[in-house]
Amino acid sequence: MKDNVAVGLLGVGVVGSGVINLIEKHQEKLAHQLGCGVHVKSALVRNLDKQRDTGADMNGTMLTTDPDAVLGDPEIDVVVEVMGGIDEAREVILKAFKAKKHVVTANKDLVALHGGELHEAAERNKCDFYYEASVAGGIPILRGITDGFASDHIEQLMGIVNGTTNYIMTKMNQEGLSYEAALQEAQERGFAEADPASDVEGLDAARKMAILARLAFSTYIDLEDVEVTGIKDIDIADLQYSDSLGFTMKLIGFANFDGTQVEVNVQPVLISKQHPLADVKNEYNAVYVYGEAIGEAMFYGAGAGSMPTASAVISDVVTVIKNMHRGVTGGQFVEPRFKKRLKSDEQRFGEYYFRVHATDEAGVFSRISSLFNELDISFKQILQNPSEDDDVAEIVVITHRTSLHNMQKALEELKNLEQVKAIKSFYKVEGDADA
C-alpha cells in the first residue's frame, strides 16, 4: 500500500481548481478514511502563464502542457479528467487506460457519447472508470441508482438535471418573466453561459438522461435515442394556464422501462404541484426514481458549481483508492443486461395538455371533443376563455391517458378542422392536479 497516492489532473478550470482545493483541505479526513495520503502530483493546462486561484497551495503540483507528462508518469495511479470537450478527452482517457491508470471524469458529453467504449477499455486494462460528477454535480445519484436500487426494478426516472433551464423556468413561473428576460437574469447571475444553446435546447439534459437511463435500466442508450425539446418556445400563457390547472411547467428528463422496451426524452412537462419535483426551484437539480419495491425516491441538490462537482469527483477518487488497496480495481462494470429496444409512439402513453384557438361560435367545443372521442381520447380538465381577439376562443384541455401516436393523430385532424385557427401548444402532463 502506498503512503501517498499520486493523482494526475487533466484540466485546471472551474472543477479542476475545486479538486486541488478540496484534496488539500481535506487531507486529514481522506487520510483517516484511506489510511494513506492523496496529492495532485501534476496537472495538464493549456497555458502555463495563466493566473490560477484554486484557493489552495499549488506549489506541490507540477503544471504541464504535455499530456504525456501526466499519462507517462509511473507514479501516477489515478487520472482525473476535467478538461471537457470530446475528441481530445476521449483520446487521453484511452491512453490513460493503456498506461493502466484508473480514470475519474466529470465529462457528461464524453460519457454519453463514448461511455460503452471507455468502459470496455477500462475493463480490458483492469482499470476503474467512474463518473459520478457527470450527472447532477454533487448529488450521489449514480451510486444511488446502481447500489441503492440493486435489488429493485427501476420503472421510471424523472430528472431536473439542468440547473440553467430550471433557473429560467423558475423565474418565468414565479415572477412571470418572459423567456428572454429570465435568460438574461440567469446569465447575469452566472447560471447561464453566454451561449446558452446546449442548455436551453435540452441537449445537456439529454446527455445526462442517456447516462442515467443506461445505468438504471442496464441497456445501452445512445444520445440520438433521446428525444429532445428545449424551452425557448414556451409561451408565458401556457405557464399561467398550467398554474391555474394545478401544475408547474418544468424541463423534465423522462425515462421509463417496462422490462422490455425503453423510452427516454427531455421536454417541457406540466408537472402536478403535488409532485416532489415541482418544488425543486432555481438552479437546483433533482432526480426522481420510481422503483417497483422502493416506490418513490428523490435525490436533490446542487447540480453544478466548482465545489459540488469537485466533491463528486473526489468521492470517486476515494472509491478507486479503496479498490486499489483491496486489490479489486476493474471488474466493477457489468455488461448491460438488455438489448436496446425503443418504444414506438404507439407504446408511449401519457396525459397531454394542448391549447387551441378556434372560432368563437356555438358548437365548436362539441366538435373538438367529438373528434377526440372518436379516437378514444377523453378530457380530464377543460378551460375555455374568450381570447384577446374577439372572434377567437382559447380552449385549453388536459386529456386522460392515451398513446402519443393517438394524440398526434388527433392533433393532425384538429389542425384540419375548419373552426380551428391554430394549435398554440402541446405538452405532456405528469401527475394529478389534486392528488
Place this chain on the structure above:
Amino acid sequence: MKDNVAVGLLGVGVVGSGVINLIEKHQEKLAHQLGCGVHVKSALVRNLDKQRDTGADMNGTMLTTDPDAVLGDPEIDVVVEVMGGIDEAREVILKAFKAKKHVVTANKDLVALHGGELHEAAERNKCDFYYEASVAGGIPILRGITDGFASDHIEQLMGIVNGTTNYIMTKMNQEGLSYEAALQEAQERGFAEADPASDVEGLDAARKMAILARLAFSTYIDLEDVEVTGIKDIDIADLQYSDSLGFTMKLIGFANFDGTQVEVNVQPVLISKQHPLADVKNEYNAVYVYGEAIGEAMFYGAGAGSMPTASAVISDVVTVIKNMHRGVTGGQFVEPRFKKRLKSDEQRFGEYYFRVHATDEAGVFSRISSLFNELDISFKQILQNPSEDDDVAEIVVITHRTSLHNMQKALEELKNLEQVKAIKSFYKVEGDADA
C-alpha cells in the same frame, strides 16, 4: 465462487416476507449483477404453524424455531436479521459473527444502542456488517453519506426520519386536525401503531439520528446524547401562527458538527416554507445534508413499509456478496475519527419562536422586549393578538440568532414578570420565512 449464495433469515414478519418475495422475484437481475444465484435457505420463526403470505414460493425455504439451525449451517454465508427487539437480536448477531457469517440488519434500535460493539465483533471475525435499512427505509442514505460525501465535511444533517409523526403533523398542518384526531387517522390508515409511544415521543427518530450522526461526523453518538421532544403537546394555535409567519411545523432530527463538537436532537421545529424539508408530506421521509463543498442535498422517499425496507436489506446483501466474490469482506469499518464532545447549551445557537400570554395593558410588549434586549436577544418577527380572554394579550415572537442558554435564561426571567400569565410554547426555527 459459489453458484448460489445461501442466506439465513432471522424473522419472517413484514420485512422478512418482503425479503423472501424480492429475492425470488428478482432472481434474474441479481444473477446478472452478481454472476451467481441467491436464495433464502432457512428462516427463523417463532411459530411454525402460522400462515404466511410472502407473495413468493416458500417451498425452498426451511422454517425453524431454532436459531442454531440457521447460525450453525455451514452453507449459509449471509445472515439477515429482521426479527426486531434488542437483547435476543444482539445475541444472535454476535453468534453469527463468531460463526464467520456476514450480517445485514434493519434493526435501528439495536444499531443505535450496540452499533459500536457489533462493528467490532464484525471486524474481529473479518465479517461484513451493513444496516442501510435501519434508517429511512428504502432511501439509500447511509451509502449516500459514507460514499457520496467521502471528500466533504458534513456540517449539518436535518431529517424527517419518522413517517408516523410526519403523517400526523401533515394532517394537523393541512387539515387543522387536532393531535388526537390526526393520530387516530394515522392508526386507521396503518401509519401508526396501536401503541404509538416510541414514534410520537420522538424515540424512533432519535435512534435514527444517532446512527446518521455517527456516520456523518465519524464520532460515537450514544442514544442518551440525543435530546428528544415529541409531538404530543403541540397546540394547533402554534401551527396556525407558524403558517402565518411563513413556516411549517415538523418533527425534525437535527445534528451538527463544527469540526470539534457535536449536537444531536429531535424536536418539533418551525421550518421555513422555502426549505426543501417543508415540502416532505404525509408518511414520507427525507434527510437533508449540508456539506461544506456540496452545499445542500436531500434524499427523499418511503421511510418504511415491507418492500422499501426489504429492498434496502437486499441492496446490502448484494454488497456483501460482491465483497465475498472479491475476497474483501470485513475491513470496511473505520474507527471513528473524533472523540465525542457534546456542545453545551452555551454552544448551541438558533433562532427561536415563543408564544406568551400577558396582561393586555399598555407597555407590556415594551417590558418584554427590553428584557430580551438586556440579554442581547433581538426580535425578527412579532405578532400580537388579543386572546379569547379579554384581559389577556397573546404575543408571538421569532428571535434573531442567539444561544440556547441565553434563550432559556430569557424565558426564565420572562416567567417571573408580573405581567406574564403563561409561556404557552417555545420552539426552534430553521430558515427564513422570505428566503
